[in-house]
Amino acid sequence: MTPPTETRPESAWTAPAPATAEALAAHGLELMRVPSPWETGDADPEAPFDHDRRWADAPAVRRHTAVLQRNFHEVGDPDFALADRFIGVEQGDRRRLSGVYPRQADPARTDPVGTLADFTKRLNMGGGRLLPAWCITEVTVSPTHRRRGILRAMMSESLRRARTAGVPIALLTATEATLYRRFGFGVSTYHRSVWLDATRGLQLRGGRPEGSFRFVEPTASAELIDGLWRRAFEAQAGSVERIRFHAARETDRDPRVDGGRPQGLRAVVSTGPDGVDRGVAVYRVDGSTAELIAEDPVTATVVSLWAADAEAYRALLEFLGNLDLVVRLRLPAVANDRLLEFLVLDESRIYTRGVHHHLWHRILDVAACFEARPYLHEGAVTVTVEDALGHAAGTWEIAASGGVGRVTPAPPEAAELTLDVADLGSVLLGGVKAEMMRAAGILTEHRPGAAADLDTLLRQPRPPYSLTGF
Numbered sequence: 001m002t003p004p005t006e007t008r009p010e011s012a013w014t015a016p017a018p019a020t021a022e023a024l025a026a027h028g029l030e031l032m033r034v035p036s037p038w039e040t041g042d043a044d045p046e047a048p049f050d051h052d053r054r055w056a057d058a059p060a061v062r063r064h065t066a067v068l069q070r071n072f073h074e075v076g077d078p079d080f081a082l083a084d085r086f087i088g089v090e091q092g093d094r095r096r097l098s099g100v101y102p103r104q105a106d107p108a109r110t111d112p113v114g115t116l117a118d119f120t121k122r123l124n125m126g127g128g129r130l131l132p133a134w135c136i137t138e139v140t141v142s143p144t145h146r147r148r149g150i151l152r153a154m155m156s157e158s159l160r161r162a163r164t165a166g167v168p169i170a171l172l173t174a175t176e177a178t179l180y181r182r183f184g185f186g187v188s189t190y191h192r193s194v195w196l197d198a199t200r201g202l203q204l205r206g207g208r209p210e211g212s213f214r215f216v217e218p219t220a221s222a223e224l225i226d227g228l229w230r231r232a233f234e235a236q237a238g239s240v241e242r243i244r245f246h247a248a249r250e251t252d253r254d255p256r257v258d259g260g261r262p263q264g265l266r267a268v269v270s271t272g273p274d275g276v277d278r279g280v281a282v283y284r285v286d287g288s289t290a291e292l293i294a295e296d297p298v299t300a301t302v303v304s305l306w307a308a309d310a311e312a313y314r315a316l317l318e319f320l321g322n323l324d325l326v327v328r329l330r331l332p333a334v335a336n337d338r339l340l341e342f343l344v345l346d347e348s349r350i351y352t353r354g355v356h357h358h359l360w361h362r363i364l365d366v367a368a369c370f371e372a373r374p375y376l377h378e379g380a381v382t383v384t385v386e387d388a389l390g391h392a393a394g395t396w397e398i399a400a401s402g403g404v405g406r407v408t409p410a411p412p413e414a415a416e417l418t419l420d421v422a423d424l425g426s427v428l429l430g431g432v433k434a435e436m437m438r439a440a441g442i443l444t445e446h447r448p449g450a451a452a453d454l455d456t457l458l459r460q461p462r463p464p465y466s467l468t469g470f
């Protein structure tokens with residue numbers, strides 16, 4: 001579908017706001033852009049990645065990448081070999097790098113003390129509607145420079161660039177959940193890490209899935225896997241498009257492992273009774289076959305599972321759950337919707353290892369976001385949105401009729417509830433409930449029942465779920 005807002009994300013650099021520049025200058029620092037090879041014309045972002053390519057002619061990008069790895073405590077990379085593999089892969093995302101440096105430093109010769117990257121992907125809003133989304137990642141501050149406002153400077157500038165570029169929503173995934181609410185991000189999707197006991201094979205409820213399977217070699221199947229990924233993505237409300245790193249992983253060329261060489265992953269394709277490919281699972285098997293006494297029983301771990309429809313998912317789950325010799329099936333990030341409990345005959349064989357927050361939404365343009373999603377219900381709720389950074393602040397009537405949303409500015413006295421922009425981001429796709437926030441005392445109702453009415457208006461058939469993260 002055509003994006004509702006015209007976006008100009010590829011030329012998105014703007015100089016920092018004067019207040020940000022001054023705050024950094026007080027610490028002898030400045031925010032700089034670090035142009036990537038795809039921006040300088042030295043890399044074709046559409047070309048397949050090449051793990052052998054070195055990037056000595058992009059020294060600032062190399063340093064940015066290596067410092068990020070250090071801040072996340074990855075192993076040392078003295079000759080930039082790991083950094084170079086990441087740089088090659090990430091050109092496909094059209095990443096835009098920025099960093100904080102000592103004032104007037106040369107980024108080609110000086111390590112940044114803060115790193116951030118942003119890029120634009122699409123977010124599935126439901127009903128096959130796709131919205132441009134500003135993805136923020138690689139956020140680190142050197143341990144030598146904590147608590148000097150570097151995170152605040154980089155984050156608020158990235159969001160400002162997003163707004164200037166006309167992108168209506170920003171996304172991130174977080175390793176620490178306390179950091180990003182202050183910048184207006186709220187959790188939208190959760191996922192669940194599951195182990196399935198496959199000791200005697202896994203029986204499903206419902207009839208046996210029809211169709212057939214075939215193995216393919218992941219290193220030679222990039223196009224096939226990518227096509228099936230796209231169909232799965234377009235069917236999954238709440239999902240963001242995947243980054244090139246995941247495409248590298250599922251074709252068994254993980255830049256982090258063994259110099260990016262293949263590790264022997266398996267890939268199985270499910271074909272429907274009509275002869276059309278409908279899903280693929282990439283997985284690895286490890287562990288010891290002495291199942292009862294082994295510390296590490298034979299385990300199949302799913303790297304990715306892309307199913308174009310529900311039948312494809314069922315078929316691949318049954319295939320993976322019935323691999324001979326395998327006693328445990330690990331699904332690291334399934335939807336937290338309890339679908340598995342309906343699929344698997346004996347639900348006591350499902351072990352939930354954890355439920356984690358996944359995609360965080362930061363609404364920048366209230367109307368563009370709420371008008372981009374589909375609606376099952378009719379109605380209207382007027383909300384006052386508080387936004388410390390200003391982007392989404394105001395009072396808005398969110399209305400839906402005939403499946404179509406309409407957002408109009410409203411006078412403050414019309415507000416039926418007041419909430420922070422982070423919480424508005426959480427409820428946008430219906431996965432998180434305003435009623436729960438009311439019960440927790442983090443939003444204010446001016447009309448009793450307004451939070452529950454907002455939930456009814458925003459309900460989707462299933463909770464949003466992202467197939468992938470970044």
Ligand SMILES: CC(C)(COP(=O)(O)OP(=O)(O)OC[C@H]1O[C@@H](n2cnc3c(N)ncnc32)[C@H](O)[C@@H]1OP(=O)(O)O)[C@@H](O)C(=O)NCCC(=O)NCCS
Binds near residue numbers: 142182
């Ligand atoms: C977390 C990190 C990015 C903070 O950077 P920083 O430059 O010290 O942060 P700032 O000085 O700009 O602080 C910004 C705000 O966040 C708060 N904050 C900073 N670190 C925090 C933390 N670990 N937990 C909670 N709040 C934190 C500050 O109090 C400040 O609040 P305020 O502006 O509302 O007063 C940095 O410590 C880091 O790089 N950590 C390792 C990598 C990492 O965890 N990255 C995040 C991945 S999701």
